[in-house]
Amino acid sequence: MGLMRIDLLSRRRLLQSASALVASTALPAWSRAQEAKGGGRLVVAADSEPKNLNPAIVASNGVFFIASKVVEPLAEASYTAPGGLAPRLATAWDGSVDGLSVTFRLRDGVKWHDGKDFTSADVAYSAMNVWKPLQNLGRVVFANLLAVDTPDPLTAVFRFSKPTPLQLIRNALPAVSSVIPKHVFEGTDIAKNPANLNLVGTGPFRFAEYRPGEYYRLTRNADYWGKDEPKLDEIIYRILPDRAGAAAALEAEEIHLAAFSAVPLSDLDRISKVPGIQVVTKGYEALTYQLVVEINHRRKELSDLKVRQAIAHAINRKFVIDTIFVGYATASTGPVPKNAPEFYDPEVASYPFDTRKANALLDEAGYPKGTDGVRFSLKLRPAPYFNETKQFGYYLRQALAAIGIEATLGNADAAAHQVAVYTDHDFDLAVGPPVFRGDPAISTTILVQSGLPSGVPFSNQGGYENKALDSVIAKAAETIDAEARTEFYRQFQKIVAADLPLINVAEWGFITVARDTVLNVPDNPRWAVSNWADTALRS
Amino acid sequence: MTAALRLIRRRLATSIPVLLIVIVLTFVLLEFSSGDAVDAYLISIGGGDPAVAANLRHAYGLDQSHLARLWLYLSSLARLDFGWSVAFERPVADLIVERLPNTLLLMGSATALAFGLGTSLGIVAGARPESATDRVISTVSLILYAIPGFWLGLVLSIVFAVKLRWLPSAGLETIASGRTGSARMLDIAMHLALPVGTLAVIYMALFMRVMRASMAEVWRLDFVTFARAKGLSRRRIVLRHVARNALLPLVTMLGLQSAAMLGGSVVIESIFAIPGFGRLAQEAVTQRDTPLLLGIILTSAVLVIVVNLLLDLVYALLDPRLQPSDRSA
Numbered sequence: 001m002g003l004m005r006i007d008l009l010s011r012r013r014l015l016q017s018a019s020a021l022v023a024s025t026a027l028p029a030w031s032r033a034q035e036a037k038g039g040g041r042l043v044v045a046a047d048s049e050p051k052n053l054n055p056a057i058v059a060s061n062g063v064f065f066i067a068s069k070v071v072e073p074l075a076e077a078s079y080t081a082p083g084g085l086a087p088r089l090a091t092a093w094d095g096s097v098d099g100l101s102v103t104f105r106l107r108d109g110v111k112w113h114d115g116k117d118f119t120s121a122d123v124a125y126s127a128m129n130v131w132k133p134l135q136n137l138g139r140v141v142f143a144n145l146l147a148v149d150t151p152d153p154l155t156a157v158f159r160f161s162k163p164t165p166l167q168l169i170r171n172a173l174p175a176v177s178s179v180i181p182k183h184v185f186e187g188t189d190i191a192k193n194p195a196n197l198n199l200v201g202t203g204p205f206r207f208a209e210y211r212p213g214e215y216y217r218l219t220r221n222a223d224y225w226g227k228d229e230p231k232l233d234e235i236i237y238r239i240l241p242d243r244a245g246a247a248a249a250l251e252a253e254e255i256h257l258a259a260f261s262a263v264p265l266s267d268l269d270r271i272s273k274v275p276g277i278q279v280v281t282k283g284y285e286a287l288t289y290q291l292v293v294e295i296n297h298r299r300k301e302l303s304d305l306k307v308r309q310a311i312a313h314a315i316n317r318k319f320v321i322d323t324i325f326v327g328y329a330t331a332s333t334g335p336v337p338k339n340a341p342e343f344y345d346p347e348v349a350s351y352p353f354d355t356r357k358a359n360a361l362l363d364e365a366g367y368p369k370g371t372d373g374v375r376f377s378l379k380l381r382p383a384p385y386f387n388e389t390k391q392f393g394y395y396l397r398q399a400l401a402a403i404g405i406e407a408t409l410g411n412a413d414a415a416a417h418q419v420a421v422y423t424d425h426d427f428d429l430a431v432g433p434p435v436f437r438g439d440p441a442i443s444t445t446i447l448v449q450s451g452l453p454s455g456v457p458f459s460n461q462g463g464y465e466n467k468a469l470d471s472v473i474a475k476a477a478e479t480i481d482a483e484a485r486t487e488f489y490r491q492f493q494k495i496v497a498a499d500l501p502l503i504n505v506a507e508w509g510f511i512t513v514a515r516d517t518v519l520n521v522p523d524n525p526r527w528a529v530s531n532w533a534d535t536a537l538r539s
Numbered sequence: 540m541t542a543a544l545r546l547i548r549r550r551l552a553t554s555i556p557v558l559l560i561v562i563v564l565t566f567v568l569l570e571f572s573s574g575d576a577v578d579a580y581l582i583s584i585g586g587g588d589p590a591v592a593a594n595l596r597h598a599y600g601l602d603q604s605h606l607a608r609l610w611l612y613l614s615s616l617a618r619l620d621f622g623w624s625v626a627f628e629r630p631v632a633d634l635i636v637e638r639l640p641n642t643l644l645l646m647g648s649a650t651a652l653a654f655g656l657g658t659s660l661g662i663v664a665g666a667r668p669e670s671a672t673d674r675v676i677s678t679v680s681l682i683l684y685a686i687p688g689f690w691l692g693l694v695l696s697i698v699f700a701v702k703l704r705w706l707p708s709a710g711l712e713t714i715a716s717g718r719t720g721s722a723r724m725l726d727i728a729m730h731l732a733l734p735v736g737t738l739a740v741i742y743m744a745l746f747m748r749v750m751r752a753s754m755a756e757v758w759r760l761d762f763v764t765f766a767r768a769k770g771l772s773r774r775r776i777v778l779r780h781v782a783r784n785a786l787l788p789l790v791t792m793l794g795l796q797s798a799a800m801l802g803g804s805v806v807i808e809s810i811f812a813i814p815g816f817g818r819l820a821q822e823a824v825t826q827r828d829t830p831l832l833l834g835i836i837l838t839s840a841v842l843v844i845v846v847n848l849l850l851d852l853v854y855a856l857l858d859p860r861l862q863p864s865d866r867s868a
Contacts, residue, residue, distance in 0.1 A: 043714070048583070051628045060584040136587045191598070212627070212637065213814020215714045236714055241818065242809045244693055248708045251701045385582070414582045415574030415827050423578070435585060443586065457578075458586040 039220060039233040040537035042518065045246040045258040046237040049212065054196040055178035056130045059137040061287060064529035065259065066237055067178070069218055070113075071201035074104060074123070074177040075170075077286045077438070077526045084342075085170055086524070088531075089118065089179055089202065095166030099480035102169055106154040110225045112181045113206045123156040124148035125182035130190060137442060141172045167482040171342075171439035174286070174526055204230035204533040213239055224533070231520075231536035247271055250513060256537070257514040257521075259528040264387065265326045268511060276516050281328065283522030284509030286438055287529065288337040291320070291329070291392060292447070293503040294421065294430040298463040301376055302428060306365035308500040311429075312351035313358040314403045315396070320506055324391045328511060332504035334497040335444055336489065337436050339507070339525075345490040348497035358403045369404045378428035381410040383417055389431045392505070396431065423455045425463070434458050436507070440489050445473045448501040464501040543852055554844050561840050562833055566612070569829045570605050576625045576827045577601060599625045612830065621834040626826035631834040634819060639838065641711060642808070642815035646800045648731060649738035654793060657743040658786070661750020665785065666777045668755040677751065684744035688803060692737040692810040699733060706732050709812035734811040738803065742796060749792050753785035760784075787858055790850055797846045801839050 048062050055067040075093070078086035092105040110118040127148045131138030144164055149157040158169075179202070184195045199207040204226060205218035216237040220230055238255055240246045246262040249255045251274055263271055272279040293311070297303045317331040330338060334348045367375040378400070382393025397407045410427065412420055420426045435458075437443050443458065450465035472495065476488035496502075512528065514521055519536040521527065577595045581587045596602045600611070615622055621631035660680065664673040683691075700708035707713070712727045757763060758781060766776050805817030816835060823832035 050583075051626060058584050062583065136584055136591065139588060139591070209715070211714075212634075213818065214711065214812075217715055238710070238714060238812075239814070240709060240812045242709075242812065245696075245709050245810055245812055248693075248696050248701050252704060252708045254700075254708055412573065413825055415576075415579035415825070416572065417574075418578040418582045419574040453589045455589050455592055456586065457581050 039231050041234040042232050042537055043236045043238055043255045045240045045255050045262045047241055047262055052196050053199060056126050056180045057134050059135055059175050061529055066216055067199055068529050069205040069531050070199040070203045070207050071178045072203045073174050075173040076530055077174045078524050099163030100160050102158045102166055104156045108154055110202050111223050112202055113200050116183055118202050119153040120150035120156040122179055122182045124150050126179045131176055138176045141176050163478050163480050165480050165485050167485055168439050168441050172442055175437055203531050205235060226533050229533035231534055256518050259512045261510040263513045265328055278514055278516055280512040280521050283527030285339045285525035287526055288339045288436045288507050288509055289433050290504060291506040292432050292434055294432050294462055295502055296428050296462045299428050304365050306361045310358040310361040312503050313354045314399045315505055316353040324388050325508055329506045329508035332507050334493040334504055336440055336493050337507040343440060343486055343489045345493045348494050355402050373404055374406045375404040377406040379410055380407040380429045381421055381427040382431040383433060384413055386433055389433050393431050418457050422457045422461045425461055441477055448496055449473050469495045550848050558840055565833055565836050566609050574827055575601055579826045622830035624828055624831040626828035631831050635834055635838055638814055638816050638819045641813055642804055645734055646804055648735045650800055652739035653742035654746050657746025658750050661747040662782050665751040665754025680744035680747045683740050688741055689806045689810055692807055695733050695737055711813050734807050738807055749789055753788045754781050757781045757785045790854055794847045794850045798843045
């Protein structure tokens with residue numbers, strides 16, 4: 001999911017000034033001929049090459065970015081469809097009153113890329129053999145899945161051992177329900193099947209070619225079930241590991257599109273002024289990332305609510321958004337982002353920027369400033385996955401200094417950070433970017449829930465334990481009625497905001513930069529990881 | 540000739556313990572850095588539970604002891620098996636065979652260009668040390684040498700790829716173009732122009748300065764005075780007497796540079812999206828892929844040893860006074 005981006009602030013600055021220098025001299029240019037004929041070839045930037053491209057096993061944005069065009073889920077997020085969910089391989093879904101079963105009606109006349117018919121057996125196989133036992137998110141969502149019955153080729157009935165809310169299943173469908181062909185995987189070692197890279201799906205594009213380090217190529221599936229879809233003949237994912245490289249390739253018209261903020265935020269202002277280039281902020285509403293201060297509650301000072309409140313008050317969210325995110329983010333109020341209106345509750349405790357109050361709270365908590373102005377020292381570990389998490393680390397150190405807390409920054413690469421924070425608990429404060437995945441039960445409650453084993457990334461490893469909160473989380477997990485379940489999640493937000501097991505600072509979606517010739521760019525809230533069946537090129 | 544054979548044999552004998560030490564040290568370094576391949580993988584897919592992590596560690600063999608794994612690696616290496624890359628889910632040997640030619644092409648062209656240009660400029664500058672020409676060449680080359688590679692690469696890319704559009708901004712060749720034969724070679728040459736140019740410009744300065752300094756030294760030697768006294772033309776003195784004798788330290792430099800260039804190509808390969816060795820090494824480190832990194836380092840070490848061996852043989856050709864076995868590296 002584009003987590004491995006490494007960038008240097010100075011490099012971008014230099015690039016900006018250098019290009020400004022060059023831009024001032026008008027130079028004759030011959031434009032390379034666009035290779036657009038018919039539907040055309042769309043060339044997009046990719047920054048990572050997942051070793052396992054099977055979205056049924058690895059439900060991550062980095063995989064979906066490529067694989068979602070080939071392998072389809074049962075349903076996809078939508079701006080317009082009822083309940084925000086548009087049918088894909090399933091045409092209808094219904095939950096039983098007791099919450100012990102969900103029935104999917106499947107699409108008729110769908111064929112796999114190898115010509116075989118798509119049936120309920122494929123859904124049952126994917127669910128029981130892949131999603132539930134192997135998939136990173138499916139292991140949570142389908143934990144209580146007992147069996148999938150297939151009364152006929154177009155009906156799949158999911159049976160659960162415990163009541164499972166349809167609301168959760170619905171919200172999870174776009175990410176967890178990629179269906180793979182039973183006839184390709186059955187009887188093989190699923191983890192080692194070559195079809196994990198040479199994907200076989202039902203989607204609008206077929207997997208054609210992979211040249212490691214260079215590109216992936218997908219071609220049009222002429223037998224796609226969607227009427228007049230797909231519009232494009234080909235999609236090429238060109239591997240561009242350097243972020244400045246993606247911007248340059250866009251300007252040089254060598255690529256059409258860079259998603260997932262492949263063009264750095266600080267470059268957007270400049271590139272948006274380049275003729276023929278559009279900056280698109282829509283299309284990531286269902287992929288909201290959250291900027292979070294993780295807290296190690298084993299540390300005596302941090303186990304005191306007043307200290308946590310003081311830290312929350314010391315953070316100037318407006319500054320963070322305007323400076324670090326160059327305006328492309330929103331202030332958070334709690335653990336559920338505003339982009340999830342179904343659950344979002346704004347009526348929670350808030351912590352406006354107020355250093356005086358923060359200082360007063362720390363005095364009250366019994367941590368007076370020493371003669372050197374320092375109350376106590378902390379170890380701060382910003383996650384290295386994004387520029388913004390690293391920059392927020394620098395900012396937070398200064399913000400803490402203003403209230404007499406001295407923070408030393410820990411520096412580590414991704415693997416070392418994961419061990420330091422989530423396995424060894426060698427941190428006092430950490431900066432993390434968890435993702436809200438459409439429902440709090442998928443990857444949000446785990447951030448504050450107690451009793452989790454160590455070694456689980458993006459989970460509560462700060463030793464926080466709150467029985468009341470745990471009980472709300474547990475009740476919500478088995479409440480079938482959507483209204484009642486949502487109410488539990490409102491309570492969840494209130495408790496988290498009041499007790500601050502962690503501090504939610506900001507939330508952001510990514511940015512797409514595309515040539516004007518690319519049409520229908522953000523047509524759903526998971527656009528970058530959806531099937532691009534109606535994406536087109538203007539000739 | 541027998542001397543050359545003796546040298547090759549002796550080098551081979553000394554190389555094996557060197558390579559062994561390289562392997563063990565790299566292994567230890569990677570084993571004791573924080574986080575393993577499973578941690579790196581889980582982060583890249585956005586999380587996973589302990590059961591998933593334990594299964595992966597078992598599948599990757601990471602649940603075995605350090606010693607057992609080192610022994611396993613060494614014994615498979617003895618059978619010329621480079622092992623399995625967990626980050627790419629492919630055999631390490633395949634990855635190396637796939638990426639090495641790209642880096643060799645990039646490095647080879649850049650070194651040749653840097654050596655050629657640097658030596659020529661060094662001769663021009665060293666023909667009349669302290670002259671105005673010498674000053675200009677020395678200053679400009681020093682400035683170029685001081686420029687960070689990534690910056691120069693980006694600037695060249697903006698000028699020649701984005702603004703002028705004379706050259707492609709990145710990649711090794713036009714994607715899925717179906718070109719073959721000379722059309723493909725031309726296409727690759729166009730793509731390599733910027734990265735090779737960037738590397739060459741930076742390393743050129745080094746060759747230039749060594750050549751110039753070495754020439755300045757040779758000018759002071761007696762045989763040059765003698766050549767002058769003989770009434771030889773200045774041109775002949777510069778080229779046949781001074782430059783030829785000044786060339787020797789450059790050959791040594793070439794050997795040292797071949798190792799430095801392997802490292803320097805990491806950044807350039809990233810900026811210009813060239814699937815080479817440097818980028819592979821970077822990915823091996825971030826993914827904590829021990830067998831892959833060991834394979835890369837081993838191949839690089841062998842490369843450096845071979846290059847230095849070849850240069851020693853060339854040395855003997857350039858300077859008949861030296862027997863190959865006289866120099867030990």
